[in-house]
Amino acid sequence: MKSEENISIEQLKTGEGGIIISKLDDLLNWARLSSLWPVGFGLACCAIEFMSTASSAYDLDRFGVIPRNSPRQADVMIISGTVTFKMADRVKRLYEQMAEPKYVISMGSCANCGGPYWEHGYHVLKGVDRVIPVDVYVPGCPPRPEALIGGFLKLQEKIRTESIMRPKGLEKLMKKDAV
Amino acid sequence: MQFEDVKSLVELEEPNAILGEDLNATPKALIIHKDFIYRVCELLHINEKTYFDSLSCLTGLDNGEEKGTLEVIYNLYSIPHDLHLTLRVELDRSNPEIDSVSEIWRTADWHEREAYDLLGIKFSGHPDLRRILLPDDWEGFPLRKDYVEQEMYHEVKVKY
Numbered sequence: 001m002k003s004e005e006n007i008s009i010e011q012l013k014t015g016e017g018g019i020i021i022s023k024l025d026d027l028l029n030w031a032r033l034s035s036l037w038p039v040g041f042g043l044a045c046c047a048i049e050f051m052s053t054a055s056s057a058y059d060l061d062r063f064g065v066i067p068r069n070s071p072r073q074a075d076v077m078i079i080s081g082t083v084t085f086k087m088a089d090r091v092k093r094l095y096e097q098m099a100e101p102k103y104v105i106s107m108g109s110c111a112n113c114g115g116p117y118w119e120h121g122y123h124v125l126k127g128v129d130r131v132i133p134v135d136v137y138v139p140g141c142p143p144r145p146e147a148l149i150g151g152f153l154k155l156q157e158k159i160r161t162e163s164i165m166r167p168k169g170l171e172k173l174m175k176k177d178a179v
Numbered sequence: 180m181q182f183e184d185v186k187s188l189v190e191l192e193e194p195n196a197i198l199g200e201d202l203n204a205t206p207k208a209l210i211i212h213k214d215f216i217y218r219v220c221e222l223l224h225i226n227e228k229t230y231f232d233s234l235s236c237l238t239g240l241d242n243g244e245e246k247g248t249l250e251v252i253y254n255l256y257s258i259p260h261d262l263h264l265t266l267r268v269e270l271d272r273s274n275p276e277i278d279s280v281s282e283i284w285r286t287a288d289w290h291e292r293e294a295y296d297l298l299g300i301k302f303s304g305h306p307d308l309r310r311i312l313l314p315d316d317w318e319g320f321p322l323r324k325d326y327v328e329q330e331m332y333h334e335v336k337v338k339y
Contacts, residue, residue, distance in 0.1 A: 085314060085317075085332045085333070085335070085337070086312075086313065086314045088333075088335065089314075089333065113339075114339060118339045119339065122321055122326075122328040122337065123312075123313065123321070125335065126336075126337075126338070126339045130335050130336070131335065
């Protein structure tokens, strides 16, 4: 067995063999916000910006964001583009297939509120939040890659304040039942 | 071969098919009676002198309630002869039905489905006349002048 005196300076520097003390909430939140895997799908021109954000110039990878091609393995859904009524059913199903905890980023004017189709677009859903709950809205038409990265940072901020002891969704639901 | 030659060729084979012409259209247009559209298209497709082997576009059009007609517009092109031609057919707005030309040009298949989807023009003899863009359970035909979108779709409000 190694005694305290036998640990070298090098080992102390790297923390090898040491112990870190943290809150479980912080540990879970840190793990979640450091590996946000989005579902790899796009709907319209916003998807081009999403792809560009994932490319080497903007490098979403540095935030631990890696697109996954299955909703079962994904944590985030980026609604990147115009959601038609035909697509809305599919978007909803994809969202339902994702495992908890799951988050949604609504990217661009179309997904936020219908965008340029708000008045005459009979076929366009006027905001994806009519079908699934949205965590972060990114404005723009389409938003630049920096804006999408900003959206991810906002989502990270949100996740950082979560707590498994007080799940907000459940509390809301309990309140509804009481009334 | 010029527009006049194409016209006289059709007149020779089907004397009752041509209702008029529109020389201001680009390319110049023949207005065809709806009962003859399949026959005229077949003729123009088969004839060696015209050989319209490509249907560049098929469009539907609503002339409004006042006029009471829907239109189908065929843009033909002959690749070997470098010939352009437009065919126009007027249909009754209350019962818009016309023969499908999808057997002559496969292109017409999806184009006719689009005209059916957005204007409600029925193409008899079409192998698979379903909506092509909108969901199957959509109500109404959006490109009609008097179209009013439905209130709800799958329990979601349609309006802003």
